[in-house]
Amino acid sequence: xxxxxxxxxxxxxxxxxxxxxxxxxxxxxxxxxxxxxxxxxxxxxxxxxxxxxxxxxxxxxxxxxxxxxxxxxxxxxxxxxxxxxxxxxxxxxxxxxxxxxxxxxxxxxxxxxxxxxxxxxxxxxxxxxxxxxxxxxxxxxxxxxxxxxxxxxxxxxxxxxxxxxxxxxxxxxxxxxxxxxxxxxxxxxxxxxxxxxxxxxxxxxxxxxxxxxxxxxxxxxxxxxxxxxxxxxxxxxxxxxxxxxxxxxxxxxxxxxxxxxxxxxxxxxxxxxxxxxxxxxxxxxxxxxxxxxxxxxxxxxxxxxxxxxxxxxxxxxxxxxxxxxxxxxxxxxxxxxxxxxxxxxxxxxxxxxxxxxxxxxxxxxxxxxxxxxxxxxxxxxxxxxxxxxxxxxxxxxxxxxxxxxxxxxxxxxxxxxxxxxxxxxxxxxxxxxxxxxxxxxxxxxxxxxxxxxxxxxxxxxxxxxxxxxxxxxxxxxxxxxxxxxxxxxxxxxxxxxxxxxxxxxxxxxxxxxxxxxxxxxxxxxxxxxxxxxxxxxxxxxxxxxxxxxxxxxxxxxxxxxxxxxxxxxxxx
Ligand code: ARG
Numbered sequence: 001x002x003x004x005x006x007x008x009x010x011x012x013x014x015x016x017x018x019x020x021x022x023x024x025x026x027x028x029x030x031x032x033x034x035x036x037x038x039x040x041x042x043x044x045x046x047x048x049x050x051x052x053x054x055x056x057x058x059x060x061x062x063x064x065x066x067x068x069x070x071x072x073x074x075x076x077x078x079x080x081x082x083x084x085x086x087x088x089x090x091x092x093x094x095x096x097x098x099x100x101x102x103x104x105x106x107x108x109x110x111x112x113x114x115x116x117x118x119x120x121x122x123x124x125x126x127x128x129x130x131x132x133x134x135x136x137x138x139x140x141x142x143x144x145x146x147x148x149x150x151x152x153x154x155x156x157x158x159x160x161x162x163x164x165x166x167x168x169x170x171x172x173x174x175x176x177x178x179x180x181x182x183x184x185x186x187x188x189x190x191x192x193x194x195x196x197x198x199x200x201x202x203x204x205x206x207x208x209x210x211x212x213x214x215x216x217x218x219x220x221x222x223x224x225x226x227x228x229x230x231x232x233x234x235x236x237x238x239x240x241x242x243x244x245x246x247x248x249x250x251x252x253x254x255x256x257x258x259x260x261x262x263x264x265x266x267x268x269x270x271x272x273x274x275x276x277x278x279x280x281x282x283x284x285x286x287x288x289x290x291x292x293x294x295x296x297x298x299x300x301x302x303x304x305x306x307x308x309x310x311x312x313x314x315x316x317x318x319x320x321x322x323x324x325x326x327x328x329x330x331x332x333x334x335x336x337x338x339x340x341x342x343x344x345x346x347x348x349x350x351x352x353x354x355x356x357x358x359x360x361x362x363x364x365x366x367x368x369x370x371x372x373x374x375x376x377x378x379x380x381x382x383x384x385x386x387x388x389x390x391x392x393x394x395x396x397x398x399x400x401x402x403x404x405x406x407x408x409x410x411x412x413x414x415x416x417x418x419x420x421x422x423x424x425x426x427x428x429x430x431x432x433x434x435x436x437x438x439x440x441x442x443x444x445x446x447x448x449x450x451x452x453x454x455x456x457x458x459x460x461x462x463x464x465x466x467x468x469x470x471x472x473x474x475x476x477x478x479x480x481x482x483x484x485x486x487x488x489x490x491x492x493x494x495x496x497x498x499x500x501x502x503x504x505x506x507x508x509x510x511x512x513x514x515x516x517x518x519x520x521x522x523x524x525x526x527x528x529x530x531x532x533x534x535x536x537x538x539x540x541x542x543x544x545x546x547x548x549x550x551x552x553x554x555x556x557x558x559x560x561x562x563x564x565x566x567x568x569x570x571x572x
Contacts, residue, residue, distance in 0.1 A: 001499055001500050001503070002496060002497050002499070002500035003095050003096075003099040003100070003496045003499075004040075004041070004087070004092065004095055004493060004496045004497075005030045005031075005500070007095055008029075008030045008041060008043075008073075008085060009029045009030050011068055011070065011073070012029055012030065012043060012045070012068070013029065014068075015064050015067035015068045016045070016049075016064060018067055019063055019064065019067060021049050021053070021060070021064075023048075023049070024048065024052075027045065027048060028044075029043055030042070030043050030085070031043070031044065033084070033085075035084075038076075038078075038084055038086075039076070039084035039085055039086050040085055040086055040087050040092075040493060041087075042082055042083060042084050042085060043082075043083040043085065044081075044082055044083075045064075045083075046058070046060040046061035046064065046081035046082075046083060047080060050081065057080055057081030058077060058080065058081045060081065061077045061081040061082070061083050062077060064083065065077065065083060071088075072087065072088040072090055072091035073085060073086070073087055073088070073091060074086040074087075074088070087489075087493075089482075089483035089484060089485075089488075089489050090483070092483055092489055092492045092493060093480075093481055093482055093483040093492065095496060096481050096483075096492045096495065096496060096552075097481055099496070100495060100496065100552055112150060112151040112152045112153075113153060114152055114153065114328040114329065115152070115154075115155070115325070115326060115327050115328050115329070116147050116152050116153070116154050116155070116327065116328065116329045116330070116331060117154075117155045117156075117157055117321050117325060117327040117329070117330045117331070118143060118144045118147070118154060118155070118156050118157070118330075118331045118333065119140075119157050119159045119317075119330065119331065119333065119334075120136050120137065120139070120140020120141070120143075120144070120156065120157075120158070120159075120331075120332075120333035120334075121133065121136055121137045121140060121158040121159070121242065121247065121249070121333075122136055122158065122159050122160070122161060122334060123158070123160060123161065123238050124160070124161035124162070125160050125161065125162040125166075125167075125230075125231055125234045125235065125238075125254070126167075126170055126188055126191070126192050126230055126231075126234045127166065127192050127193075128189055128383075128385050128386070128387070129238060129241055129385070129386035129387065130383035130384060130385060130386055131368045131376050131383065131384050131386060131389060131442070132335055132367075132368070132383070133386055134245075134368070134386050134389065134427070134431065135335075135365045135368065135431060136333050136334060136335070136365070137242060137245060137247045138245060138247065138427075138428050138431055138432065138564070139333050139363070139365055139431070139432065139436060140156065140247075140333035141156070141245075141246070141247045141248070141564070141565055142428075142432060142511045142563055142564045142565070143331065143333065143363070143509060143511065144156045145562065145563040145564070145565065146502070146505060146506055146511065146514070146563050147506065149502065149559070149562075149563060150502070150503075150506050155250045155251060155325070155327075156248070156249045156250050156251070157249060157250065157251040157252075157253055157321075158249045158251070158252050158253065158254075159254065159255070159317065160235070160238075160252070160253070160254030160255065160256075161254070161255060162231060162254040162255055162256045163216075163254065163256045163258075163259065163308065163313055164213070164255070164308075164309075164310060165209060165210065165213050165307070166192055166196070167213060167216055167227055168209040168210060168211070168212040168213025168214075168216060169192060169195035169199055169209045170191050170192055170195060170230060171209075171212045171213075171216065171223050171227060172195065172205065172208050172209045172212050173191050173194070173195045174191070174226055174230070175212075175226070179191075181226065181229040181230070182229050182232070182233055183230055183233050184233065185233060185234070185237045188230055188233050188234060195209070210305055210307060213307060214305070214306055214307055217259060217307070217308050231256075235252070241386060241387055244390055244420075244424070245390070245424060245427075245428075245565075246424065246565035246566070246567075247565070253317070255310075255313035255314075255317070257317075258313045258316035258317045258319075258320065259316075261316035261317075261319050261320060262308050262312050262313060262315075262316040264316075265312070265315060265316055265319060265352075265354075266282070266301050266302055266312065269284065269301055269352055270282065270301075272352075274351060274352050275301050278298065279304065280304030281300055281301075281302060281303050281304045282300075282301045282302040283298035283299060283300055283301060284298060284299040284301060284348045284351060284352070285298050286298050286299055286344060286347050286348065286351075289343075289347035289350075289351075291339070291340060291343045296340060296343060296344060296347075297344070299311055299315075299344045299345070299347065299348035300312070310341065311341065311344055311345055311348070314341075314342075314345045315348060315349060315352075315354060318330065318345070318349055318354055318355070318360075319354050321358075322354060322355065322356070322357070322358045323354075327358055328357075328358060329358065329359045329360075329361065330358060330359075330360050330361070331363050331509070332360075332361065332362045332363060333363045333365070334362065334363075334364065334365075335364060335365060335367075336364030336365060336437060337364075338362070338364070339362060339364060342360075342362035343362075346360045346362075361509070363436065363509050364436070364437060365436045365437065366434070366436070366437050366438045366439040366440065367439045368431075368439070368440060368442050369439050369440065369441045369442065370441070370442060371441060371442075371443065373441060376442050389427075390423075390427070392444065393423045393424075393427050393444060393447070393448065394419060394423040394424075396423070396444055396445070396448045397420070397422040397423030397426060397448050397456075398415070398416065398419035398423075400419070400422065400448060400450070401415050401418050401419045401422065401572070402415065404572065406571060406572065407572060410571075417569070418569045418571070418572050420567075421459065421566065421567040421568070421569045421572075422448070422455070422456050422459060422569075422572065423448065424455075424566055424567075425455030425456060425458065425459050425566040425567075426444075426447040426448045426455040426456055427447065427455070428455060428564050428565075428566055429447070429453075429454055429455030429458065429564075429566075430442075430443075430446075430447040430454070430455065432511045432512060432515050432564060433453060433512055433515040433516065433519070434512055435510060435512050436509070436510060436511070436512065453519050455566065456572075457519075457522060458518055458519065458522050458557070459566070459568060459569065459572060460572060461522040461525055461526060461557070462522075462554060462557040462558075462561075462568045463568065463569060463570070463571060463572045464526075464529065465525070465550045465551070465553060465557070466554065466568070466570060466571075467570075467571060468534065468550055469547065469550065469551060469554070470570075472534075472535065472547055474540075474543065474544060474547060476543075476544035476545075476547040476548050476551070477548065477551070479541065479544035479545060479547075479548055480545070480548075481545045481548050481549055481552075482541065482542065482545045484542060484545075485531075485532065487527060487528040487531045487532050488528055488532060488545075488546065488549055490524055490527070490528070491524045491525060491527075491528045491549060491553070492549065494520065494521050494524045495521070495549075495552055495553065495556065497517065498517070498521075498556050501513060501514055501517040502514065511563075511564065514560065514563065514564075518556070518557070518560050521553060521556060521557075525550070525553050528549075529550075532546060534546045534547065534550070
């Protein structure tokens with residue numbers, strides 16, 4: 001809720017009620033100003049009322065503002081009947097003092113007992129993480145923490161890809177070459193790409209790999225042992241990379257954990273008559289479940305060669321999430337290009353009753369592009385390794401910190417720590433500022449810049465406040481905020497929008513809404529900071545008020561940092 005808009009709505013609604021006007025339900029009464037140079041907010045309700053009352057909208061607007069007797073609000077009527085609203089410093093300051101405290105910001109202020117399971121990250125075991133996993137991981141992490149902030153009971157599950165044909169391909173290679181276990185990451189990494197390539201040319205090898213996959217799924221001891229060994233090597237490596245990004249999970253489950261439920265459900269679907277045979281495979285017909293008006297292929301329960309498929313591991317995982325973990329919602333943060341897959345899983349889950357009493361959402365995302373606006377790839381067309389991308393970002397950030405005068409006296413370890421914070425903030429901000437479904441161009445030099453719409457710019461602003469409050473030597477926390485000019489007022493208005501931004505971002509599952517807001521908050525703060533000279537201010541009450549205002553902005557930055565999981569350094 002935006003506290004100012006809420007108050008204005010109460011006032012305007014009171015007046016319309018007194019005048020006997022009835023507003024249509026859910027009509028937007030107060031909105032942001034189209035002309036911020038002329039007004040703080042505006043109301044367009046007179047036009048709507050004019051239509052239903054068949055009267056002149058300007059006259060209606062006039063009658064409403066005349067009804068409202070408030071010295072702290074300045075109304076003017078514009079154009080066909082827009083009501084421009086300009087608030088006094090006192091009006092805004094009072095609302096700020098009343099509503100905005102540490103509690104409002106730092107606590108989960110809504111009680112939602114509903115449980116959301118978020119499936120994100122989804123890396124594949126024994127394949128290196130690539131840039132697609134960057135998006136899934138950081139978007140999922142941010143959405144998880146946003147939902148937590150809203151008070152939901154939230155569980156993050158990584159859902160490793162660890163049960164399909166790639167596993168059989170690796171097992172076949174390991175057996176054939178007599179490779180000794182355990183493997184190092186460097187030894188493991190080349191095995192899958194090589195085996196995958198070979199399987200496309202060598203049908204005998206492919207058949208063998210399919211056989212080994214089936215044996216693994218059916219519990220063959222030797223295959224399980226080999227699998228467990230390289231699984232551990234790979235998972236430890238994945239965890240290391242994710243921890244650099246501050247991405248963490250409550251559940252580190254994989255497709256493999258669904259194996260028993262896959263068998264149980266396949267039998268149940270068969271027995272209950274949900275399936276039929278088609279070209280040797282057992283399927284669930286989805287011809288009544290078109291996607292965007294287009295018929296989709298059936299959901300495969302068991303393939304003709306008996307292998308467990310991607311759809312069925314998701315189905316069995318969903319079963320556990322709904323029936324045992326009692327999720328009210330399950331969100332899947334995965335590439336938009338997997339839309340058909342999720343449509344099939346969700347439809348089949350509806351048919352079979354697995355999706356009873358649960359809301360399922362595929363939260364897709366766009367592609368990371370190179371400077372040539374084509375999907376980001378290495379020179380020989382491979383996916384760009386996530387670790388390489390992170391390393392490059394951190395070293396660019398380090399260079400910036402080394403060139404920075406403000407940190408020149410710091411030790412090497414301290415500089416490294418700041419550079420890491422700056423680099424990760426740069427990477428995350430650049431990704432999350434885009435609407436989830438949009439593609440974006442990966443332009444590292446732009447991302448790490450201290451100026452413009454970047455993560456480092458936000459950090460820089462937060463650090464500026466931190467040092468101001470650290471060095472001021474004044475106790476200001478008990479002081480009320482008194483606004484005295486256009487800069488502190490504009491900043492206060494921005495602050496009052498924070499909780500409504502959180503709500504909008506949550507409803508849209510759109511972290512970019514929060515990012516855009518935080519950027520605008522930083523711009524507004526810097527504008528205030530440059531125009532209001534805080535430290536030289538002689539009036540102590542005024543000085544304290546500005547310090548407290550600064551502190552409130554810092555609180556928002558801290559909540560924000562805690563949602564997208566970045567660190568705010570002490571200096572930079
Ligand atoms: N492992 C998959 C991939 O890398 C993504 C998994 C998405 N989540 C899911 N529940 N299917 O393509």
